[in-house]
Amino acid sequence: MRLPVPVKAVAFDLDGTLLDTLPDITEAAQRMLADLDRPAQGAHSVRLYIGGGIPRLIKRLLTGEMDGEPPAAELQHALELFERHYRDTLTRLTQPFPGVEEGLRRFAGAGVKLACVTNKGQSFALPLLQATGLREFFDLVVAGDSLPVHKPDPRPLLYCAQQFGTRPGELLMIGDSVNDTLAARAAGCPAFCVAYGYSARDVRELDCDAIVQTLVEAVRLITPIRS
Numbered sequence: 001m002r003l004p005v006p007v008k009a010v011a012f013d014l015d016g017t018l019l020d021t022l023p024d025i026t027e028a029a030q031r032m033l034a035d036l037d038r039p040a041q042g043a044h045s046v047r048l049y050i051g052g053g054i055p056r057l058i059k060r061l062l063t064g065e066m067d068g069e070p071p072a073a074e075l076q077h078a079l080e081l082f083e084r085h086y087r088d089t090l091t092r093l094t095q096p097f098p099g100v101e102e103g104l105r106r107f108a109g110a111g112v113k114l115a116c117v118t119n120k121g122q123s124f125a126l127p128l129l130q131a132t133g134l135r136e137f138f139d140l141v142v143a144g145d146s147l148p149v150h151k152p153d154p155r156p157l158l159y160c161a162q163q164f165g166t167r168p169g170e171l172l173m174i175g176d177s178v179n180d181t182l183a184a185r186a187a188g189c190p191a192f193c194v195a196y197g198y199s200a201r202d203v204r205e206l207d208c209d210a211i212v213q214t215l216v217e218a219v220r221l222i223t224p225i226r227s
Contacts, residue, residue, distance in 0.1 A: 001209045004223045005190045008166040010107055011142075011157060012215075013175035014118035014125060015050055016197035018100050019132060022047055023093040028086035029061055035081050038062075048200045051177045053119035053144045058082055066200070090124060091131040097196060103215020104137040110224045113164045117156050119144040119179065140164070151179040154187035161187070170225060174218055181206045192218050 015021045026046045033040055041061060049060035058078050062070040070078075107114055114137055118125050122143035129135040140163055144150045147159060161171045173184035176197020184191035185207055192210045193203040203211055212218045 001190050003210060003221050005172055005209060005221060006223045006225050007112055007172045008170040008225045009113035009164045010172045010174060011115040011117045011160050013180050014116055014120055016176040017174060017194050018096060018134060019094055019128060020097055021094045024089040027089045028082055031085040032078060032082040036078060047198050050198045051179055053150060055079060090127060094128060096132055099214030099216045103219055106219040108137055112224050113139045115140040115142060115160045117142045117160060119150045121145045152182035154183050157183055157187040157189055178206055181208050
Protein backbone atom coordinates (compact mmCIF):
# COMPACT_ATOMS: atom_id res chain seq x y z
CA MET A 1 0.00 0.00 0.00
CA ARG A 2 1.25 3.45 -0.89
CA LEU A 3 1.91 5.95 1.86
CA PRO A 4 0.31 8.04 3.21
CA VAL A 5 -2.64 5.72 3.91
CA PRO A 6 -6.14 7.25 3.60
CA VAL A 7 -8.12 6.38 6.75
CA LYS A 8 -11.28 7.31 8.62
CA ALA A 9 -10.43 5.39 11.81
CA VAL A 10 -7.48 3.84 13.61
CA ALA A 11 -7.44 0.80 15.93
CA PHE A 12 -4.58 0.36 18.39
CA ASP A 13 -3.34 -2.71 20.21
CA LEU A 14 -2.78 -2.22 23.95
CA ASP A 15 0.11 -4.26 25.42
CA GLY A 16 3.37 -3.46 23.65
CA THR A 17 1.81 -0.73 21.50
CA LEU A 18 0.14 1.80 23.78
CA LEU A 19 1.29 0.64 27.21
CA ASP A 20 4.46 -0.91 28.58
CA THR A 21 2.68 -3.47 30.77
CA LEU A 22 5.57 -5.95 30.90
CA PRO A 23 6.90 -5.11 34.41
CA ASP A 24 3.52 -5.58 36.09
CA ILE A 25 2.64 -8.70 34.09
CA THR A 26 6.03 -10.18 34.96
CA GLU A 27 5.55 -9.50 38.66
CA ALA A 28 2.12 -11.16 38.63
CA ALA A 29 3.57 -14.13 36.74
CA GLN A 30 6.39 -14.53 39.26
CA ARG A 31 3.94 -14.51 42.16
CA MET A 32 1.76 -17.10 40.42
CA LEU A 33 4.73 -19.37 39.68
CA ALA A 34 5.91 -19.08 43.29
CA ASP A 35 2.45 -20.12 44.51
CA LEU A 36 2.70 -23.17 42.26
CA ASP A 37 6.27 -23.99 43.42
CA ARG A 38 7.51 -23.53 39.88
CA PRO A 39 10.78 -21.88 38.78
CA ALA A 40 10.66 -18.14 38.19
CA GLN A 41 10.71 -16.85 34.62
CA GLY A 42 12.29 -13.55 33.74
CA ALA A 43 10.86 -10.60 31.85
CA HIS A 44 12.44 -11.83 28.59
CA SER A 45 10.42 -15.05 28.64
CA VAL A 46 7.23 -13.31 29.73
CA ARG A 47 7.66 -10.75 26.95
CA LEU A 48 7.76 -13.49 24.31
CA TYR A 49 4.57 -15.02 25.72
CA ILE A 50 2.46 -11.84 25.69
CA GLY A 51 0.01 -11.31 22.84
CA GLY A 52 -2.72 -13.95 22.89
CA GLY A 53 -4.60 -12.84 25.98
CA ILE A 54 -4.10 -13.90 29.59
CA PRO A 55 -5.22 -17.56 29.20
CA ARG A 56 -2.68 -18.06 26.40
CA LEU A 57 0.00 -16.35 28.49
CA ILE A 58 -0.66 -18.75 31.37
CA LYS A 59 -0.58 -21.78 29.07
CA ARG A 60 2.81 -20.69 27.80
CA LEU A 61 4.14 -20.03 31.29
CA LEU A 62 3.04 -23.48 32.45
CA THR A 63 4.28 -25.44 29.44
CA GLY A 64 7.20 -23.36 28.19
CA GLU A 65 5.74 -23.69 24.69
CA MET A 66 4.02 -21.13 22.48
CA ASP A 67 1.14 -23.50 21.72
CA GLY A 68 1.32 -25.76 24.77
CA GLU A 69 -1.85 -27.07 26.45
CA PRO A 70 -1.59 -27.85 30.18
CA PRO A 71 -4.26 -29.95 31.96
CA ALA A 72 -7.50 -28.02 32.27
CA ALA A 73 -7.62 -28.10 36.08
CA GLU A 74 -4.02 -26.92 36.34
CA LEU A 75 -4.69 -24.10 33.89
CA GLN A 76 -7.79 -22.94 35.74
CA HIS A 77 -6.00 -22.84 39.09
CA ALA A 78 -3.03 -20.96 37.64
CA LEU A 79 -5.33 -18.54 35.85
CA GLU A 80 -7.15 -17.70 39.07
CA LEU A 81 -3.84 -17.13 40.86
CA PHE A 82 -2.47 -14.92 38.08
CA GLU A 83 -5.58 -12.78 37.82
CA ARG A 84 -5.64 -12.24 41.57
CA HIS A 85 -2.00 -11.13 41.56
CA TYR A 86 -2.38 -9.05 38.41
CA ARG A 87 -5.17 -7.04 39.97
CA ASP A 88 -2.67 -6.11 42.69
CA THR A 89 0.16 -5.23 40.28
CA LEU A 90 -1.92 -3.88 37.38
CA THR A 91 -0.89 -0.22 37.51
CA ARG A 92 2.22 -0.44 39.68
CA LEU A 93 4.76 0.37 36.94
CA THR A 94 2.72 0.34 33.72
CA GLN A 95 2.94 3.52 31.67
CA PRO A 96 2.45 4.67 28.07
CA PHE A 97 5.37 4.21 25.71
CA PRO A 98 7.15 7.42 24.64
CA GLY A 99 5.15 9.34 22.07
CA VAL A 100 1.87 7.56 22.74
CA GLU A 101 -0.05 10.40 24.37
CA GLU A 102 1.14 12.96 21.84
CA GLY A 103 0.46 10.55 18.99
CA LEU A 104 -3.10 9.88 20.15
CA ARG A 105 -3.68 13.59 20.59
CA ARG A 106 -2.56 14.21 17.01
CA PHE A 107 -4.66 11.37 15.61
CA ALA A 108 -7.70 12.74 17.42
CA GLY A 109 -6.88 16.23 16.16
CA ALA A 110 -6.79 14.89 12.61
CA GLY A 111 -10.46 14.00 12.97
CA VAL A 112 -10.24 10.21 12.75
CA LYS A 113 -12.12 7.85 15.07
CA LEU A 114 -9.95 5.91 17.54
CA ALA A 115 -10.41 2.43 18.99
CA CYS A 116 -8.39 0.22 21.29
CA VAL A 117 -8.58 -3.42 20.19
CA THR A 118 -6.88 -5.74 22.66
CA ASN A 119 -6.86 -9.41 23.58
CA LYS A 120 -6.74 -8.40 27.25
CA GLY A 121 -10.00 -8.86 29.13
CA GLN A 122 -12.17 -5.83 29.76
CA SER A 123 -11.75 -6.02 33.55
CA PHE A 124 -8.03 -5.30 33.07
CA ALA A 125 -8.03 -3.23 29.87
CA LEU A 126 -10.44 -0.53 30.98
CA PRO A 127 -8.79 0.15 34.37
CA LEU A 128 -5.40 0.32 32.64
CA LEU A 129 -6.61 2.85 30.09
CA GLN A 130 -8.28 4.87 32.84
CA ALA A 131 -5.28 4.82 35.20
CA THR A 132 -2.83 5.84 32.49
CA GLY A 133 -5.02 8.68 31.20
CA LEU A 134 -5.59 7.17 27.77
CA ARG A 135 -9.28 6.24 28.01
CA GLU A 136 -10.43 9.71 26.97
CA PHE A 137 -8.87 9.32 23.52
CA PHE A 138 -10.95 6.30 22.47
CA ASP A 139 -14.37 6.28 20.91
CA LEU A 140 -14.49 2.48 21.27
CA VAL A 141 -12.71 -0.22 23.30
CA VAL A 142 -12.93 -3.83 22.11
CA ALA A 143 -11.44 -6.15 24.72
CA GLY A 144 -10.56 -9.81 24.44
CA ASP A 145 -13.91 -10.81 25.94
CA SER A 146 -16.08 -8.19 24.23
CA LEU A 147 -16.78 -10.61 21.36
CA PRO A 148 -16.74 -14.42 21.12
CA VAL A 149 -13.39 -14.18 19.25
CA HIS A 150 -10.24 -12.08 19.46
CA LYS A 151 -7.19 -11.30 17.32
CA PRO A 152 -5.89 -12.80 15.03
CA ASP A 153 -9.53 -13.35 14.09
CA PRO A 154 -10.58 -10.39 11.92
CA ARG A 155 -13.98 -9.92 13.53
CA PRO A 156 -12.90 -7.42 16.23
CA LEU A 157 -11.64 -5.12 13.47
CA LEU A 158 -14.71 -5.72 11.32
CA TYR A 159 -16.81 -4.85 14.37
CA CYS A 160 -14.86 -1.58 14.77
CA ALA A 161 -15.41 -0.69 11.14
CA GLN A 162 -19.11 -1.41 11.48
CA GLN A 163 -19.42 0.69 14.64
CA PHE A 164 -17.60 3.59 13.01
CA GLY A 165 -19.53 3.29 9.75
CA THR A 166 -16.35 2.83 7.72
CA ARG A 167 -15.13 0.28 5.21
CA PRO A 168 -12.44 -2.08 6.58
CA GLY A 169 -9.98 -0.61 4.10
CA GLU A 170 -10.45 2.77 5.80
CA LEU A 171 -9.57 1.39 9.25
CA LEU A 172 -5.86 1.33 10.08
CA MET A 173 -4.60 -1.24 12.61
CA ILE A 174 -1.50 -0.27 14.61
CA GLY A 175 0.07 -3.03 16.70
CA ASP A 176 3.25 -4.83 17.59
CA SER A 177 2.66 -8.51 16.79
CA VAL A 178 1.65 -11.08 14.22
CA ASN A 179 -1.82 -11.26 15.81
CA ASP A 180 -2.36 -7.64 14.84
CA THR A 181 -1.15 -7.98 11.26
CA LEU A 182 -3.00 -11.26 10.67
CA ALA A 183 -6.24 -9.74 11.95
CA ALA A 184 -5.74 -6.65 9.80
CA ARG A 185 -5.02 -8.54 6.61
CA ALA A 186 -7.92 -10.96 7.14
CA ALA A 187 -10.24 -8.00 7.70
CA GLY A 188 -8.92 -6.09 4.70
CA CYS A 189 -7.38 -3.30 6.82
CA PRO A 190 -4.05 -1.52 6.34
CA ALA A 191 -1.56 -2.21 9.15
CA PHE A 192 1.37 -0.44 10.80
CA CYS A 193 3.72 -2.03 13.32
CA VAL A 194 5.58 -0.24 16.10
CA ALA A 195 9.27 -1.06 16.36
CA TYR A 196 9.38 -1.14 20.17
CA GLY A 197 6.77 -3.74 21.11
CA TYR A 198 6.69 -7.28 22.47
CA SER A 199 6.63 -9.25 19.21
CA ALA A 200 8.30 -12.64 19.43
CA ARG A 201 9.20 -12.16 15.77
CA ASP A 202 11.16 -9.38 14.13
CA VAL A 203 8.49 -6.91 13.01
CA ARG A 204 10.31 -6.61 9.68
CA GLU A 205 9.06 -10.14 8.99
CA LEU A 206 5.42 -9.19 9.56
CA ASP A 207 2.96 -8.25 6.81
CA CYS A 208 2.53 -4.55 7.48
CA ASP A 209 2.51 -1.38 5.43
CA ALA A 210 4.92 0.58 7.63
CA ILE A 211 7.08 0.21 10.74
CA VAL A 212 7.09 3.26 12.98
CA GLN A 213 9.28 4.28 15.89
CA THR A 214 6.48 6.22 17.61
CA LEU A 215 2.79 6.96 17.15
CA VAL A 216 3.73 10.53 16.32
CA GLU A 217 5.55 9.18 13.27
CA ALA A 218 2.48 7.11 12.37
CA VAL A 219 0.29 10.24 12.20
CA ARG A 220 2.50 11.58 9.42
CA LEU A 221 1.83 8.45 7.35
CA ILE A 222 -1.96 8.83 7.11
CA THR A 223 -4.33 11.06 5.20
CA PRO A 224 -7.61 11.57 7.08
CA ILE A 225 -10.70 10.91 4.98
CA ARG A 226 -13.21 13.63 5.72
CA SER A 227 -16.83 12.44 5.94
